Ligand SMILES: [Zn+2]
């Protein structure tokens with residue numbers, strides 16, 4: 621995944637988001653970690669640096685960042701939502717056992733977008749393609765999972 625080296629504060633400002641220390645901390649954590657995190661997981665991490673942070677603020681901030689196009693929200697089938705700062709077209713590998721979400725960025729992702737636009741006449745803003753399975757770590761822990 622290509623890292624954006626613009627300062628997080630500048631990125632927020634140019635997207636029209638008013639910068640507050642808490643919003644900045646939430647965005648920074650998501651972008652710097654490069655991970656796919658739930659609102660609760662983000663809350664726990666950022667609260668260490670922003671003790672007055674509330675979960676409601678995290679949800680409001682995530683909504684705001686999503687509307688500004690700075691992050692995307694994904695879903696793992698059930699109510700498990702995650703957020704990530706990688707807004708480029710890419711695919712996901714999702715472990716059904718430990719719920720790890722990993723980016724898979726084959727060059728084909730961009731091409732698939734263009735092809736879908738050409739074939740359908742749609743103007744595609746974002747996409748989601750997910751592969752569900754068992755990660756290597758879980759396979760090593762439970763060899764029977766590899767065949768499930
Ligand atoms: Zn796993």
Ligand SMILES: [Zn+2]
Pocket residue numbers: 656704706710711712722723
């Ligand atoms: Zn991703």
